[in-house]
Amino acid sequence: MGTIPAVEWTLVANALVIPLVWLLNQPGLGRFGRGLTEVYPIILVIIFYTALDVLTGHGAVTTHEKAIQHWEAVIFGSQVSREWWQRYPSQFWSTLLHAVYASYYLIIAAGPILFLWRGEHRNLRRTVLAVSATYGICFVIFLLYPVAGPNYEFPKPSAEFLNNGPAHLVYALLQRGSSYGAAFPSSHVAAALVAAFATWLGSRTLGWILAVPSLLLVVAVVYCQMHYAMDSLAAVALALLVSGGVLLSEKRARNR
Numbered sequence: 001m002g003t004i005p006a007v008e009w010t011l012v013a014n015a016l017v018i019p020l021v022w023l024l025n026q027p028g029l030g031r032f033g034r035g036l037t038e039v040y041p042i043i044l045v046i047i048f049y050t051a052l053d054v055l056t057g058h059g060a061v062t063t064h065e066k067a068i069q070h071w072e073a074v075i076f077g078s079q080v081s082r083e084w085w086q087r088y089p090s091q092f093w094s095t096l097l098h099a100v101y102a103s104y105y106l107i108i109a110a111g112p113i114l115f116l117w118r119g120e121h122r123n124l125r126r127t128v129l130a131v132s133a134t135y136g137i138c139f140v141i142f143l144l145y146p147v148a149g150p151n152y153e154f155p156k157p158s159a160e161f162l163n164n165g166p167a168h169l170v171y172a173l174l175q176r177g178s179s180y181g182a183a184f185p186s187s188h189v190a191a192a193l194v195a196a197f198a199t200w201l202g203s204r205t206l207g208w209i210l211a212v213p214s215l216l217l218v219v220a221v222v223y224c225q226m227h228y229a230m231d232s233l234a235a236v237a238l239a240l241l242v243s244g245g246v247l248l249s250e251k252r253a254r255n256r
Contacts, residue, residue, distance in 0.1 A: 038112075038116065038121060038124045038125060038128060039112050039116065039124070039128055041128050041129070041132040042108070042112065042128055042131060042132060044132075045131075045132060045135045045136075048135075048139060049135075049139070049179060049182075061146050061180070061181050062146075063146045063147050063148045063181055064145055064146065064147050064184075065147060065148060065153055068147050068184060068228050068230050068231070069153075069228070071230050072228050072229055072230050075229075075230070076229055079150070079154075079228075080222055080228070080229040081150040081154070081222050081223075081225045081226075081227060081228050081229060082150055082154045082225065084222060084223050085157055085161055085223055085224070085225060089158070089160070089161050091160075091161075091163070091164060093223065094161050094162065094164055094167060094223075094224070095164040095165070095166055095167070096166075096216075097216065097219065097220035097223050097224055098162075098164065098166035098167040098169070098170050098220070098224055099166035100213050100216045100217050100220040101166070101170050101188070101217065101220045101221065101224055101226065102166055102169050102170050102173065103213045103217075104188045104191075104192050104213075104217060107192045107195050107196060107210050107213055107214055107217075108131060108191055108192065108195050110195075110199065110206060110210055111123075111127045111195055111196075111198060111199030111202065111203070111206065111207075111210070112124055112127055112128055114199070114202075114203060114206055115127060115202055115203075120202060122202075123201070123202030123203070126198055126201065126202065126246065126250075127195065127198040127199055127202065130194050130195070130197075130198040130242060130243075130246050131191055131194055131195050131198065133242055133245075134187070134190050134191045134194045134238065134239070134242050135187060135191055137190075137238060137242070138182075138185060138187040138190060138191075138238070139182075139187075141184065141185065142179075142181055142182045142184075145184065146180075146181030146182070147181065147183040147184035147228075147231070148180055148181055148183060149182075149183030149184070149226065149227055149228065149231065150183075150225050150226070150227065150228055151174070151178075151183075151225060151226050151227075152180065154225060156225075157224075157225055167224075170224070170226075183227055183228070183231050184227075184228070184230065184231045184234055185231055185232075185234035185235035185237075185238050186221050186226075186227045186231040186232050186234070186235040187235070188217060188221060188226075188227075188235075189214075189217050189218055189221055189227075189231075189232050189235035189236065189239070190235035190236075190238045190239045190242070192210075192213070192214040192217050193214050193215075193217075193218075193235070193236065193239035193243070194239050194242050194243060194246075195210065195214070196210035196211045196214040197239070197243045197246070198243075198246060201246070201250070218232050218235075218236060219232075
């Protein structure tokens with residue numbers, strides 16, 4: 001039997017979403033099942049993200065690097081992601097900001113885990129919906145306007161700059177889960193900011209804690225040469241848009 005192409009594996013994985021959704025909407029679910037019902041949209045995000053690389057032909061798609069790099073030069077006067085770390089190389093900042101980049105996964109998961117543990121389903125639904133909507137918007141943009149990003153376009157930062165544990169971890173994660181053409185806007189930045197804000201609405205303490213690495217991530221993705229500065233700015237704008245939508249939805253819910 002021959003090897004199943006990546007496209008077919010992707011179709012199989014996405015087809016499994018249908019029974020998953022059906023099972024999670026059956027009556028008589030226990031506490032774990034009910035909790036999984038609330039968070040499964042984020043599970044779907046993981047599945048769909050892996051499909052992006054297939055949809056973009058594993059790097060075969062035409063990207064819009066020149067346009068983004070042009071605006072980068074117009075607004076900032078240089079290619080910030082390529083030149084920032086070169087002008088100001090720092091083991092301290094490389095270690096800290098690569099650690100911040102890796103903490104993105106914890107930022108996304110922290111709020112849902114807390115609300116699931118507390119049984120606060122309203123806060124859980126709000127956070128999951130806000131984060132999932134952010135990813136959904138990013139994915140549509142990735143398909144319509146693919147941008148590879150500086151991680152693909154520019155030479156990799158020097159071995160000395162990357163000679164720290166967090167940097168090694170980040171590059172190991174990228175080798176296993178990076179999708180070509182998914183740079184603009186930075187879904188890491190947008191989702192982290194929205195996750196921190198949505199979590200803050202349900203838990204002020206955890207929300208403020210998550211705000212610190214989320215805001216540092218805006219800088220980290222550029223200094224570590226993972227995203228153009230334009231990717232990060234666009235992600236901040238998207239996060240503000242989604243967060244505004246969350247607030248508007250909350251206001252309407254209170255007025256009913």
